[in-house]
Amino acid sequence: MILFLTCMTITINICFSSNPCSLRTLSVDGHFSFDEVHHAAKDFGNRFQLLPLAVLYPKSVSDIATTIRHIWQMGPNSELTVAARGHSHSLQGQAQAHQGVVINMESLQGRKMHVHTGNYPYVDASGGDLWIDILRECLKYELAPKSWTDYLHLTVGGTLSNAGVSGQAFRHGPQINNVHQLEVVTGMGEVLNCSEKQNSDLFHSVLGGLGQFGIITRARISLEPASDMVKWIRVLYSDFTTFAADQERLIGAGSTFDYIEGFVIINRTGLLNNWRSSFNPQDPVQASQFQSDGRTLYCLELAKYFNRDRIDALNEEVRNLLSQLRYITSTLFLTEVPYLEFLDRVHVSEVKLRSKGLWEVPHPWLNLLVPKSKINDFADEVFGNILTDTSNGPILIYPVNKSKWDNRTSVVIPDEDIFYLVAFLTSAVPSSTGNDGLEHILTQNKRILEFCETARLGMKQYLPHYTTQEEWKAHFGPRWEVFAQRKSIYDPLAILAPGQRIFQKAI
Ligand code: FAD
Known part of the structure; x- marks a missing residue:
């Protein structure tokens, strides 16, 4: 009996101090869940799982403010952290909070769109x-x-x-x-x-x-x-330098396409590799299934938006633009689709993969920003040496103009006027120990990162993932001090987004 009373006293005392269970006493318009929290320890990457203490389903902005203010007022005595969880399509637990509070942002209501x-x-x-x-x-x-x-x-x-x-x-x-x-x-x-x-x-x-x-x-x-329709085009190249030069010419031109991307085709077929494809003949999707005879091909993907009443002028414009490119002429794939269908094209592949149980597999993705001056070196080594047999998912590669990125934001990009986004969007076959298994893909990712490092490409990771602050400092380079100073102003206790593993809450 005495023992029982002692335990009760301790529990009550703890609840009144800076203990997590004091969250239960907070008055919010939405609600906290303390039991059903497992889903908040999952993300698209399917590799990291950190169980939170609670999930907040906010109905109002003030629910979020009340929760964070409460944790802030607990001070450094409390270990509680807070992660906003969007659609949880992070890759390495970035929207998770070990024993912290995950805020389910999709339940936020209030002012309508x-x-x-x-x-x-x-x-x-x-x-x-x-x-x-x-x-x-x-x-x-x-x-x-x-x-x-x-x-x-x-x-x-x-x-x-x-x-x-x-x-x-x-x-x-x-x-x-x-x-x-x-x-x-x-x-x-x-x-x-x-x-x-x-x-x-x-x-x-x-x-x-x-x-x-x-x-x-x-x-x-x-x-x-918005336009009604989109002219959607894919053309193939066998030579990387020609492919990249055409991409760069297009992104620099005044009159050009509305959308310019590209991807690499490494001797492959199979559903996982075609998850971004959803056309039918006259059919740009066929571009990604092109018989490459073991060679590596590069697919330039283009789109031009138009309204139906402008179709003739549009066709003329597209013909003109294409005539300036040096793709393999027999490989012009072209179709017209409604605007919404084009923008939402990846969802079609999601539905297909989900139906086959291939969506919720580990995704050891690697996203890089590579300066233009080094993209040929990068392609030689990565597509000519590291990834020669196959790839376990799409590899996107396309250039962007640095002048369109505001350098006052927090994002880190290479220091060159043009740089490429290179995205290895791999899926691992669960429990495989072969070339399509997680370990193999992670080893390949490591080789790519090591090459970038030793060849001093000036590459920066996009959707970066590091585990030590030293690595984060190297990622930010000269911008680290500003980043850390901003942290000390807006989140001095390091309560927010612990899953990024940049700052640790001091306790
Ligand atoms: P979450 O994974 O839920 O959160 C990501 C991070 O942002 C976490 O640290 C989280 O705490 C924080 N966060 C979430 N909501 C908020 C908020 N309201 N306020 C502050 N912080 C918040 N990216 C591209 O740029 N281009 C692409 O084409 C692209 N395609 C993708 C395709 C797929 C299939 C997937 C899975 C990802 C893709 N991404 C792409 C990456 C994607 O943009 C990021 O992973 C993004 O963070 C996912 O959004 P989310 O809502 O799922 O965020």
Whole structure:
């Protein structure tokens, strides 16, 4: 009996002190879950699993502010951290919080998405909104965001914490360059609006800030008129230098395509490798199944937006642009698809892979930004030496213009006017010990990273993943001090986004 009473006293005392269970006493419009937390320890990468203590399903911004303020007020005595969880398409646990609080951003309600028309149209969206929902809403007004990711089932807060890059970035810059204003909850639980003019340091910190400085609860996103249709084109090259030169020519031209990407075809077929493809004949998808006879081929992927009443002029323009390129002439694949179908094209592959149980497998992805001056060296070694037999998923490769990236944001990019995004979007076959297994792919990734390091390519990781602060310092280079200083201003206790493993909460 005495023992029982002692235990009870201890529990009560702990709850009144800076113990995690005091979260139970917080008054929020939404709710906390303390039991069903396992799903918040999973992400698309399917390799890292950190169990949180609780998941907050916020109904309002003030739920998020109240929770963070509460943890902030506990001070350094508490180990609690907070991770915003968007659509959890991170690769290495970046949206997880070991024994902390995960905030399920998609349940954030309150002000509805609102499209503003006029000369400078924009949409106000929640940090937890999916880009596909934003697109659908904007299309009701014949408008659309300018800059995308290839896959739209990601949240606004998730992509703005990285950059958000796709085939439109050469012209519009990444998504973080197409945002006018943010509402942010800082690591002290303050709710602040920020923009170029108001709290501009916070604004630039948060964009590409890996969730370190605040939780994005609202974003004002720039829009442009949407088209009805898209002319979607793929052409093949057998020579990397010619392929890259054509890509660079296109991203530098005044009159050009609306979307420019490319990918590498390494002697391959199979569902996993075709997950981004969803055409039928007259059929650009066939480009990725082209008989390469063991050679490596490079596929340039292009798109031009148009309205149906302009089809003749559009055809003429496309003919002109294509006539300047040096692809293998027999390999022109071309189709027309509705605008939404083009932008949401990867989802079709997701549905296909899910139905075969191939979506929820480990994804040891590697995303790199390689300076233009080193891209031929990179291609020689990686496609000519490291990855010769096969690849376990698509390899994207396309250039973007640095001038379209605002250097005041937190994202780190190579120091050259043009750099390439190279994305190894691999899937591992669970429990395989062969070339399609996780260990083999991780070894290949390591070889690629080691080559970049020894050849001093000036490469930077996109969606970076490091495990020590030393590595993070090297990643940021001369920008580390600013990054660390911003952290000390907006999240001095290092409560936010612990899954990035950049800062550790001091206790
Ligand atoms: P989460 O994984 O949930 O979170 C990512 C990070 O952001 C975490 O640290 C989290 O704590 C933080 N975070 C989440 N929400 C907020 C918020 N509201 N405020 C502050 N921090 C927050 N990226 C590209 O750039 N281009 C692509 O074409 C592209 N294609 C992809 C295709 C697929 C199939 C997948 C799985 C990923 C792709 N990505 C691409 C990467 C993607 O942009 C990032 O992984 C992004 O973080 C995922 O968004 P999410 O909503 O799932 O974020």
